[in-house]
Structures are given as structure tokens and as C-alpha cells.
Amino acid sequence: MSRKLVLVAVTLIPLVWLGPAAGAGDSISSSDPVVRDASRFDPKRPVAQELRTNVPDGFSIGAVGDLIISRPLSQYATTMPAFKALLEVLKPFNVLYGNMETAIFDVREFKGSPYSWDGDWTNAALPGVARDLRAMGFSIVSRANNHAFDWGPEGMRETSRWLDDAGIAHSGVGESRGLARAPRYIETASGRVALISLASTFRPTTDALPAHGAAPGRPGLNALHLTMTVAVPPAAMQSLADANCTLYGRTCNELPAGLSLFDNKYRLADAFSYEHVMDPEDLAEIYQSIRAARQNADFVIVSIHSHECSTGCDDDNAPRGAARFLKELAHGAVDAGADMFVATGNHNLGPMEIYNSPTRGYRPIFYGLGNFFWSDVQELLSHDLFQSNRSLLAEAWVDPAKATDYDLTAPLNKAAFAHAFTFESVIAECRFEHNQLARIVLHPIEQGYGDRLLRSGVPRLVTDDAAAANIVKQIVDQTARLGLPKLKVTLTKQTAVIRP
Numbered sequence: 358m359s360r361k362l363v364l365v366a367v368t369l370i371p372l373v374w375l376g377p378a379a380g381a382g383d384s385i386s387s388s389d390p391v392v393r394d395a396s397r398f399d400p401k402r403p404v405a406q407e408l409r410t411n412v413p414d415g416f417s418i419g420a421v422g423d424l425i426i427s428r429p430l431s432q433y434a435t436t437m438p439a440f441k442a443l444l445e446v447l448k449p450f451n452v453l454y455g456n457m458e459t460a461i462f463d464v465r466e467f468k469g470s471p472y473s474w475d476g477d478w479t480n481a482a483l484p485g486v487a488r489d490l491r492a493m494g495f496s497i498v499s500r501a502n503n504h505a506f507d508w509g510p511e512g513m514r515e516t517s518r519w520l521d522d523a524g525i526a527h528s529g530v531g532e533s534r535g536l537a538r539a540p541r542y543i544e545t546a547s548g549r550v551a552l553i554s555l556a557s558t559f560r561p562t563t564d565a566l567p568a569h570g571a572a573p574g575r576p577g578l579n580a581l582h583l584t585m586t587v588a589v590p591p592a593a594m595q596s597l598a599d600a601n602c603t604l605y606g607r608t609c610n611e612l613p614a615g616l617s618l619f620d621n622k623y624r625l626a627d628a629f630s631y632e633h634v635m636d637p638e639d640l641a642e643i644y645q646s647i648r649a650a651r652q653n654a655d656f657v658i659v660s661i662h663s664h665e666c667s668t669g670c671d672d673d674n675a676p677r678g679a680a681r682f683l684k685e686l687a688h689g690a691v692d693a694g695a696d697m698f699v700a701t702g703n704h705n706l707g708p709m710e711i712y713n714s715p716t717r718g719y720r721p722i723f724y725g726l727g728n729f730f731w732s733d734v735q736e737l738l739s740h741d742l743f744q745s746n747r748s749l750l751a752e753a754w755v756d757p758a759k760a761t762d763y764d765l766t767a768p769l770n771k772a773a774f775a776h777a778f779t780f781e782s783v784i785a786e787c788r789f790e791h792n793q794l795a796r797i798v799l800h801p802i803e804q805g806y807g808d809r810l811l812r813s814g815v816p817r818l819v820t821d822d823a824a825a826a827n828i829v830k831q832i833v834d835q836t837a838r839l840g841l842p843k844l845k846v847t848l849t850k851q852t853a854v855i856r857p
Contacts, residue, residue, distance in 0.1 A: 469511025501529030529554025651694025
């Protein structure tokens with residue numbers, strides 16, 4: 358792949374964003390309660406002042422994708438130069454963020470149980486992982502994702518204990534919905550940084566609930582519920598209508614504008630896609646939490662774990678696209694106070710955007726950062742994963758009764774993750790000047806696709822120009838697919854710079 362991939366260089370003129378005045382009728386975002394009577398507020402302490410970003414010039418934050426890690430890995434820096442070089446890239450950041458997609462506990466003392474779902478892995482990590490991540494530089498991680506409750510509430514609590522012990526702040530789960538929704542903070546020399554973590558992809562009954570009347574609440578994660586409709590062109594709708602007629606005696610002599618069949622809702626449209634509508638109660642509470650974080654922090658991160666997709670969703674041999682609802686959510690989050698928005702979950706790189714908020718200026722949005730760690734060493738798989746994959750084991754092995762955990766993982770990975778793009782991603786470095794995004798620097802990485810099990814999934818900096826260009830091109834292509842503005846990228850050897 359040629360480095361001619363982009364290729365627009367621009368000169369950045371930093372902006373000083375002061376934000377709107379807190380006058381009657383001002384509307385900052387959908388989270389704004391809107392001032393009715395300005396005389397009720399101290400003019401020396403205007404509300405708008407508390408909604409501003411406040412970080413020193415040169416403030417840098419690093420963001421990576423899913424941390425699917427099962428054991429400490431720093432020791433490989435002595436024998437893997439590209440991994441050692443990667444760790445050096447992580448060191449200078451004022452804050453380093455990732456999505457913690459595994460439970461951390463000591464199985465010899467653990468009192469909980471596995472709760473797998475839909476034939477998925479029950480991710481588990483050794484206790485030493487928490488301190489290893491802290492030694493690498495990770496200071497704050499999101500927890501709201503579909504693996505947060507692989508080991509039940511006990512696994513959630515144990516993970517919290519080990520992260521707290523290591524000094525890593527974390528957000529997105531809690532003993533109640535209020536705690537799961539609440540921002541978490543870290544105190545740094547450059548300012549107070551908040552994280553709000555939510556998930557639109559999660560397992561049944563793992564969403565946190567508030568108390569309702571005499572019914573108690575429930576521990577869980579910060580959930581954004583979605584309603585999905587499948588948009589289909591006329592020919593497909595006619596086939597669905599015919600099936601509906603044959604099975605249920607409905608829509609027999611018409612081409613309906615919409616119908617429900619096999620627990621799915623369908624809408625007549627010009628082209629096929631998946632459409633998602635966000636739950637208004639969830640959205641209002643999430644935006645309120647972002648506003649609260651904005652008032653109590655100098656810098657605010659909002660992250661979502663989402664497997665949802667609008668187009669390019671059903672081909673396991675191609676990167677999975679992002680869902681269009683994420684654009685609405687991300688823009689609303691920035692308008693409400695987020696300084697950076699990060700989506701994880703699709704296990705491949707997604708689109709990027711530098712959003713020019715009408716009230717807050719330029720802010721980075723990452724619609725999919727892929728995987729940072731991708732550990733195939735998972736030694737605590739539950740029995741039901743084997744039970745639900747008897748046919749696969751019988752097809753793969755002559756004597757499936759002898760199969761180990763990895764003997765099952767290997768054919769499962771072949772079915773969905775046998776692609777180089779699963780093992781390719783970036784470290785996204787965001788640098789701020791005058792409280793505005795000045796530039797994003799992308800450091801392409803790969804995790805050793807095809808390496809022996811113990812080294813596969815360990816990230817390392819890409820050292821080949823063409824390989825780096827190909828990874829950046831994945832982002833450019835996904836950005837175009839989602840219909841976002843074209844990125845202004847300058848690619849020099851193995852590093853890409855994106856500016857507003």
C-alpha cells in the first residue's frame with residue numbers, strides 16, 4: 358500500500374474557546390436545564406464557566422480499544438523490541454484509556470460462578486494483570502461491556518477490587534444504576550479527568566436497575582437500550598410479506614410499509630440497513646451524567662461498547678461497520694460536555710471524526726478502536742461453551758472428548774476472527790492546545806496474527822510503511838462508509854497525523 362493514501366497537510370491555528378454565556382434562553386445542549394432567571398446565579402460564578410475544558414497546553418491523552426488480556430505481559434518487552442517500543446509510546450501520556458473487557462480474580466479463592474451467553478467466552482484474567490496494566494501506563498478504563506458479568510456480580514466486584522488495588526480508575530458498573538451511570542475521576546498533575554462508560558451491547562439481566570417502589574434495584578452496567586428495525590428494499594419486503602402471509606395469513610395482498618416477523622421489525626426503504634433508536638430515558642440520564650462530569654472535571658471522556666452496525670454487518674470476512682446511531686450519541690455527548698468520545702466492540706478499526714461542536718469546538722470521536730490486547734490464552738471456559746459446541750468439536754477433532762480449552766477456542770476463532778484486521782489497530786494520541794483539539798497522532802499496531810499462542814495478541818508497533826498505511830486506510834474507508842467528513846491525514850512512515 359502506497360503512502361499516497363492521503364494526503365492533505367494543513368496548518369492548525371489554535372482556537373481559544375470560551376463557551377457561551379450563561380444568560381436566559383441560552384441552550385448549551387440537550388442536557389442543559391436552561392437558565393430561567395439569571396438573577397438567581399452569582400455573576401462571579403456563571404454556570405457556563407463550569408462547563409469549560411480546563412487543561413494545560415500540550416495536554417495529551419492516549420486511547421486504545423479492547424483490553425482482552427488474561428495474564429501479565431510486560432515481561433515480553435525484554436524479547437520483543439516492537440512491544441518494548443510500543444510501551445515507550447504509552448509512557449508520556451497524561452492519561453491513558455482502554456476498555457477492560459475481562460474479569461479479574463483468583464480462581465483459587467473466587468466464590469462466584471460463570472454466566473456465559475450465546476456461546477461466548479467467559480473472559481478471565483489473573484490478578485497480576487491489574488498492576489501490569491498500571492505499570493504500562495493505563496490510568497482509567499471502561500467496564501460497561503458484554504463481558505462485564507461473565508462471572509456474575511462476584512466477578513464484577515473482584516475486578517473492581519483488583520483495579521482499585523492497582524490504582525486504576527474505572528467506570529460503567531456498580532451496585533445500582535446510579536452508581537453504574539456515575540462518572541469516575543482520576544486526579545492528575547494536569548487536572549481532574551472523568552470517565553463515563555456505557556454499553557449498548559450487553560447480556561440479558563446485566564443492565565443495572567434502580568429501585569422501583571418496593572422492588573430493589575440490581576447491580577449491573579450502565580446500559581443504553583436500543584430498538585432495532587431492519588430497513589429492506591421492496592423485493593425483500595415482498596418476500597417477507599409472502600412469508601408472513603403463508604405462516605400467519607397476514608399481508609397477503611399488499612406490499613406493507615412495515616411488518617414484524619420472527620421477532621424482528623422491518624421497514625420498507627430504498628436500501629438494506631439496520632436502524633437503531635436509543636431509549637429516551639437512558640439517553641436523558643446519560644447526558645445528565647455527562648453534564649455532571651463536565652461540572653466536576655477538567656477533562657471528560659465518554660466511552661460506549663457497541664457491537665451494533667448499520668451496513669457491512671453480515672460478512673464475517675470483512676471489517677464490521679459502525680452503527681449510525683453512534684453519530685447522534687457522540688455529537689450529543691460532546692455538546693453535553695465530553696472532550697473525547699470512544700466506541701469499542703466491533704473488534705476491528707472503525708471510523709473517526711473531528712467534530713466541530715457548535716458550543717464546544719473541535720473534539721475527537723473514535724467510532725471503533727479495535728483490539729489492543731487480543732489474548733487467546735483463556736483457561737477458564739465454562740462447561741456450557743463445550744456443551745453448545747459439540748458439533749463443532751466433533752467436526753474439528755477425531756476424539757473431541759480430549760479437547761482442551763484452546764482446542765475449542767481454535768475452531769471458534771477460525772469461524773469469526775481468522776483475519777489480519779482483527780489483529781490490527783492504533784494507539785490514538787490526542788493533543789490539546791488552548792483547550793481545543795490540536796491534533797490526533799495515530800500509531801499503527803499489530804498483535805502478531807499467526808504467532809504462537811503465548812505471543813499472539815501481544816501488541817507491537819508496526820515497523821513497515823506499507824503495513825502502517827494499510828491500517829490507516831481501514832480508518833479512512835470506514836469513515837467514508839459512515840458518511841462522515843473526509844479526514845485530513847498526513848502519513849509519514851509509520852505515523853499518521855490528523856488535524857481539524
